[in-house]
Amino acid sequence: MSELHLPWLELAVLIPLVGSLWVAFLRSHTVARAHSIVFCVLALLCAVGEWIDFSTLHSFEAHDHWDVLASTFHRDVLVVDELSAPLLPLGAMLYLMTVLTTLSTKVNRFSFGWTLFSESILLATLSCREPWAIIALMSVATVPPLLEMRFRKHSTRFYCLHMGLFIALMVAGQALVPAGASALNPPVIAGCLLTAGALLRSGITPLHCWMTDLFEKATFGTALLFVTPMTGAYAVMRLVLPIAPDWALQWIAIVSLFTSVYAAGMALVQHEARRFFCYVFLSHSSLVLVGLEMVTPLGLAGALCVWLSVGISLLGFGLTLRSVEARTGRLSLDSFHGLYEHAQVLAGLFLLTGLASIGFPGTIGFVGTELLVEGAVEVYPLVGLAVVLAAMLNGVAVVLAYFRVFTGTRHQASVSLHCRLSERIAILVLTVLILGGGLYPQPGAASRYHAAVALMEHRGDTTSSQHVVDDAGQSSIAPQQPTSQAGLLAKTHPH
Amino acid sequence: MNINTVYQILGLIVVASPAVLLAVLGLPALLGKPLTESAQGHFTRAAVLSGLVAALVVLGMMLTFDSRHVSIELGNWVEIEPEHFHFHMKFVFDRLSVPFAILSFVLCGTVGAFASNYLHRESGYQRFFLLYAVFLLGMVVSSLAGTIETLFFGWELVGLSSALLVAFFHERPGPVRNGHRIWSVYRVADAAFLIAALTLHHLTGAGDFDGLMGTGPWPEGVAAIDSRHALIVGLLLLVAAAGKSGMVPFSGWLPRAMEGPTPSSAVFYGALSVHLGTYLLLRVSPMLEVSLPLSIAVVALGLVSAVCGTLASRVQSDVKNALAFSSLTQVGIITVEIGLGFRYLALIHMIGHACLRTLQLLRSPSVLKDFQLLENAVGEHLTASPGFWNSLLSRRHLDFLYRFSLERGYLDSLLNEYVVRPFVAVFRWCDRQERRWTGFAGGGESRESDRIAVYGDSLEDVL
Numbered sequence: 034m035s036e037l038h039l040p041w042l043e044l045a046v047l048i049p050l051v052g053s054l055w056v057a058f059l060r061s062h063t064v065a066r067a068h069s070i071v072f073c074v075l076a077l078l079c080a081v082g083e084w085i086d087f088s089t090l091h092s093f094e095a096h097d098h099w100d101v102l103a104s105t106f107h108r109d110v111l112v113v114d115e116l117s118a119p120l121l122p123l124g125a126m127l128y129l130m131t132v133l134t135t136l137s138t139k140v141n142r143f144s145f146g147w148t149l150f151s152e153s154i155l156l157a158t159l160s161c162r163e164p165w166a167i168i169a170l171m172s173v174a175t176v177p178p179l180l181e182m183r184f185r186k187h188s189t190r191f192y193c194l195h196m197g198l199f200i201a202l203m204v205a206g207q208a209l210v211p212a213g214a215s216a217l218n219p220p221v222i223a224g225c226l227l228t229a230g231a232l233l234r235s236g237i238t239p240l241h242c243w244m245t246d247l248f249e250k251a252t253f254g255t256a257l258l259f260v261t262p263m264t265g266a267y268a269v270m271r272l273v274l275p276i277a278p279d280w281a282l283q284w285i286a287i288v289s290l291f292t293s294v295y296a297a298g299m300a301l302v303q304h305e306a307r308r309f310f311c312y313v314f315l316s317h318s319s320l321v322l323v324g325l326e327m328v329t330p331l332g333l334a335g336a337l338c339v340w341l342s343v344g345i346s347l348l349g350f351g352l353t354l355r356s357v358e359a360r361t362g363r364l365s366l367d368s369f370h371g372l373y374e375h376a377q378v379l380a381g382l383f384l385l386t387g388l389a390s391i392g393f394p395g396t397i398g399f400v401g402t403e404l405l406v407e408g409a410v411e412v413y414p415l416v417g418l419a420v421v422l423a424a425m426l427n428g429v430a431v432v433l434a435y436f437r438v439f440t441g442t443r444h445q446a447s448v449s450l451h452c453r454l455s456e457r458i459a460i461l462v463l464t465v466l467i468l469g470g471g472l473y474p475q476p477g478a479a480s481r482y483h484a485a486v487a488l489m490e491h492r493g494d495t496t497s498s499q500h501v502v503d504d505a506g507q508s509s510i511a512p513q514q515p516t517s518q519a520g521l522l523a524k525t526h527p528h
Numbered sequence: 529m530n531i532n533t534v535y536q537i538l539g540l541i542v543v544a545s546p547a548v549l550l551a552v553l554g555l556p557a558l559l560g561k562p563l564t565e566s567a568q569g570h571f572t573r574a575a576v577l578s579g580l581v582a583a584l585v586v587l588g589m590m591l592t593f594d595s596r597h598v599s600i601e602l603g604n605w606v607e608i609e610p611e612h613f614h615f616h617m618k619f620v621f622d623r624l625s626v627p628f629a630i631l632s633f634v635l636c637g638t639v640g641a642f643a644s645n646y647l648h649r650e651s652g653y654q655r656f657f658l659l660y661a662v663f664l665l666g667m668v669v670s671s672l673a674g675t676i677e678t679l680f681f682g683w684e685l686v687g688l689s690s691a692l693l694v695a696f697f698h699e700r701p702g703p704v705r706n707g708h709r710i711w712s713v714y715r716v717a718d719a720a721f722l723i724a725a726l727t728l729h730h731l732t733g734a735g736d737f738d739g740l741m742g743t744g745p746w747p748e749g750v751a752a753i754d755s756r757h758a759l760i761v762g763l764l765l766l767v768a769a770a771g772k773s774g775m776v777p778f779s780g781w782l783p784r785a786m787e788g789p790t791p792s793s794a795v796f797y798g799a800l801s802v803h804l805g806t807y808l809l810l811r812v813s814p815m816l817e818v819s820l821p822l823s824i825a826v827v828a829l830g831l832v833s834a835v836c837g838t839l840a841s842r843v844q845s846d847v848k849n850a851l852a853f854s855s856l857t858q859v860g861i862i863t864v865e866i867g868l869g870f871r872y873l874a875l876i877h878m879i880g881h882a883c884l885r886t887l888q889l890l891r892s893p894s895v896l897k898d899f900q901l902l903e904n905a906v907g908e909h910l911t912a913s914p915g916f917w918n919s920l921l922s923r924r925h926l927d928f929l930y931r932f933s934l935e936r937g938y939l940d941s942l943l944n945e946y947v948v949r950p951f952v953a954v955f956r957w958c959d960r961q962e963r964r965w966t967g968f969a970g971g972g973e974s975r976e977s978d979r980i981a982v983y984g985d986s987l988e989d990v991l
C-alpha cells in the first residue's frame with residue numbers, strides 16, 4: 034500500500050481529540066470558542082494536506098507515514114482511499130465553519146468540547162475501512178447529541194430507540210457476514226441487516242423521523258454536524274456495497290429516491306425553519322444514495338460529486354439559518370420575517386447555497402446533479418424523472434424559505450443584525466467554493482469519476498468490460514479478465 | 529488575423545460583456561462594499577454598448593461575407609470521455625440568434641437607462657441592477673446557445689432573475705407571493721426542459737443543435753430524429769415554452785409579474801422573457817416538420833393562448849395587466865405562426881412586438897396623462913363604442929365571457945384546486961401521521977417547534 038509523506042490522518046484525528054480535552058478545562062465559553070477555532074483550523078490543514086498528498090500518489094489507497102496504529106495493531110487501521118480522500122477535508126471544514134459561525138449569543142448552550150470530540154470521531158470514521166471499527170466509531174458518534182439533549186432536559190427516548198436499533202442492526206449484520214462474502218456471493222440476511230442499519234442512519238423513509246426529532250431537541254449546530262457528513266452513506270459504501278448484489282443496490286436506490294421526493298414534498302409544508310432544513314437535507318442526502326446504488330460509473334460519479342456539493346451547499350444553507358436564528362430565535366415559516374435589510378449578506382448566501390444544493394447552473398451542484406440524473410436515466414428512465422421532480426420541489430421550497438425569512442415585511446430592529454467578521458469569513462469561503470466549483474467543474478468531476486471507476490473495480494463489479502484507470506486519471510475500456518480484486522487493483526494501480 | 533479569429537473575438541465580447549458586468553456588480557456587493565449609483569450606471573452602459581457593438585459588427589460581417597452560420601467554440605466545460613459525457617460550451621451566430629441577441633442588448637440598454645433615473649435613490653437600486661445583469665447574461669447566453677445545455681444555463685438565469693424582480697418590492701407580501709408563484713411555474717418549465725435535454729442526449733448522443741437539427745443553417749436544418757421521438761421531446765419543450773412564455777395553462781403568472789417595478793415589467797415580461805419560450809420553439813422548429821401531431825399541438829396551444837389573452841386583456845382595469853395579456857395574445861399568435869412553419873414571420877413578429885410592448889410598458893405610468901393629452905388634442909371625451917361581438921352574442925353569453933375573462937379563464941383556480949391543494953393536503957396528512965408517530969414512540973409531545981412565537985427568543989428581547 035502507498036504511503037503518505039506525513040502522518041496526516043493520525044494528526045487530523047488526534048488534534049481535535051486533544052482539543053476536546055483542552056477545551057473541556059476552559060471555563061470561559063468565549064475562550065473555548067477561540068481555542069476550538071484554532072484546533073479546527075489545524076485539523077482542516079491536516080485533512081487538506083492528506084488530500085493533496087494522496088492526490089500526488091496516484092494510488093487507490095494509502096496509509097500514514099510513521100503509522101503508529103499500524104505498528105501497534107499490525108493492521109492498517111487508518112487508510113485513505115479515492116472515496117474518503119476529499120471527504121476528510123469536507124468533514125473538517127464542516128466543523129470549522131460551524132464553530133467559526135457560532136455567535137456569542139449561542140456559546141453558552143453549544144458545547145465546544147463535545148464538538149471537537151465529534152470531529153475527531155468523524156475524521157477517524159472517514160479514515161477507517163475496517164467494518165467493526167466503523168461500526169464502533171459510528172456508535173460512539175451517537176453519544177454527544179444524546180448527552181446534549183439530556184443536558185437540555187429533552188426527551189431522548191425516540192432518539193435512543195432509533196440509534197439503539199441502528200447499532201443493533203449493524204452489529205448483528207456484521208456478525209453474520211461470513212469470510213469471503215462478495216457481491217457475487219452475497220450473504221442475504223447480513224446484507225439486509227447492514228442495509229437496514231445504514232439506511233436508518235441515513236434517515237431513509239419511513240425511518241427518518243429521528244432526524245426531525247433531533248433537529249427539534251438538540252442545538253442547531255449539533256444536529257447539523259451529526260447529519261451533514263452523511264456517515265450513513267459512508268457506511269453503505271464501506272459495509273454494504275462490497276457484499277450486496279446489483280438488484281439489492283437498485284432497490285435501495287428506489288427506496289432512497291422515494292425518500293428524496295417525499296422529503297422534498299414535506300419541506301414545502303413545514304411550519305418551522307429547522308424542520309424545513311431537515312427535510313431539504315434529507316431529500317438531498319437521499320439523492321446521494323440514489324446515485325451510489327446505481328452501480329454505473331456515471332451515476333456513482335454523480336453521487337460522489339453531489340456528496341461534496343450537498344455537503345458544502347447545505348452546510349452554508351444550514352449555517353445561514355443558524356445565524357439568523359442566533360439573531361431572532363427559532364424561525365416560524367408561517368409568517369414573513371423581512372430580515373433582508375438587516376442581513377443582506379446572509380440573505381445572499383442563503384439564496385446562493387440553496388440554489389447550489391438544487392444544482393442551479395454556475396454553482397457547484399450543477400454538474401453533479403447532471404451526472405446523477407444522466408446516470409439514473411441509464412438504469413431506469415423513470416428514476417431520472419423522479420430525480421428531476423425532487424430537484425424541482427426542492428427548488429420551490431428553497432426560494433419559499435428565502436422569501437419567508439428575508440422578505441414580505443419590514444423588520445424593525447433597534448440593534449445591528451449585520452454579519453460579524455467570523456461570519457463574513459465563512460460566507461466568503463463558502464461562496465468561493467460554491468462558485469469556483471460551479472464555474473470550473475472539470476477537475477472535480479474528473480476526480481470523482483476516477484474515484485467511481487476505481488471503486489467499482491474494487492468491488493469487482495464490472496460485467497462485460499472493465500474500466501482501466503491510468504495514473505493521469507484517464508479511464509478506458511478494456512476487455513474483461515477474470516481476476517481477483519487484489520489482482521485487478523494491482524493491474525490497474527501499479528503503485 | 530483571419531476572419532474566423534475576428535468572429536471569435538467579437539463573439540467572445542458579446543458573451544463576456546454581460547458576464548463581466550455581473551462580476552463587477554456582484555463582487556462588491558458580496559464584499560459588503562456596493563458601488564455607487566453612477567458607477568453602476570457607467571458599468572451597465574459600457575457592458576451593454578460593448579456587447580451591442582460587437583453583435584452589430586458580427587451581423588455586418590455576416591452580411592458582408594455572406595456567412596449564415598458562425599460557431600464560437602469554447603470547448604467542453606465538463607468532459608468525461610469514457611462515458612461520452614460532454615457539457616459543450618458553444619455559441620452560434622445565425623439568422624435567429626443574432627437578431628434576438630441584438631434585440632436583447634437594445635431593449636436591456638433602453639430599460640437600463642430608464643431604470644437608472646426611475647429607481648434613483650430607491651433602496652433596491654443595487655439589487656435591481658445586479659438582477660438586471662443576471663437577466664442580461666441569461667438572455668444573451670440563451671439567444672446564442674449552440675447546445676441545449678448552454679440554452680438551459682441561460683434559461684435558468686432568466687427564470688431566477690425574473691422571479692426575484694417580481695418580488696422586488698419585497699417589504700410587501702403581495703409581490704413576494706407572486707414572485708414565488710412565478711418561480712414555481714418556472715421550476716415546472718425547467719423540469720420539462722431538463723427532461724427534454726436528457727432525452728435528446730440519449731437519442732442523439734449530444735445536445736448540439738447542429739447535430740440535432742441537421743447541418744443546414746437555420747431555418748433550413750432537417751431534424752435528425754424520428755417522428756415519435758420528436759413528438760416526445762417536442763411536447764416536453766412545448767411545456768417548457770408554455771411555462772416561460774406564460775401560455776395556457778400557466779398564463780396566471782403574467783398579471784402577477786406586473787408587481788415588479790415598471791422597467792423590469794417592460795423588458796422582462798412584456799418584451800424578452802415572455803418571448804424566450806417562442807424563441808426556444810423557433811430554435812427547435814426543424815423538429816416540428818418531422819412530426820405533424822407536434823405541429824398541431826403547437827398551433828392549438830398558440831390559438832388557445834391567443835384567445836385567452838385577448839379576452840382577458842379586454843376586461844383588465846389596470847394598464848400593466850392589460851398590456852400583459854395583450855402580450856400573451858401576440859405570443860399566442862407567434863406560436864401559431866411557428867406551428868404553421870412561418871419562421872421568418874414569427875421572428876419579425878417577435879422583434880416588432882417586443883419593441884412595441886417595451887415602449888408601451890415604459891409609458892404606462894403616464895397613461896392617464898397621455899390619455900388626457902389625446903382628449904385635449906381631439907377636443908372631446910373619448911368613448912368606447914359597442915364592440916363587434918356585442919351584436920352577435922346574447923347578454924347571457926356576454927356575461928359568461930366577461931366572468932371567464934375576469935377570472936382569466938379560471939386557470940389559476942384550476943391549478944390551485946386540482947394541483948396545489950391535493951399536493952399540500954397529502955403532505956400535511958403525512959406530517960400529521962409523523963407527529964403522531966414521534967409523539968407515540970417518544971412518549972410525549974414531540975413538536976416543541978409548534979409553540980414557537982415568531983420572535984419569542986430574539987436578541988432584542990434578551991437585551
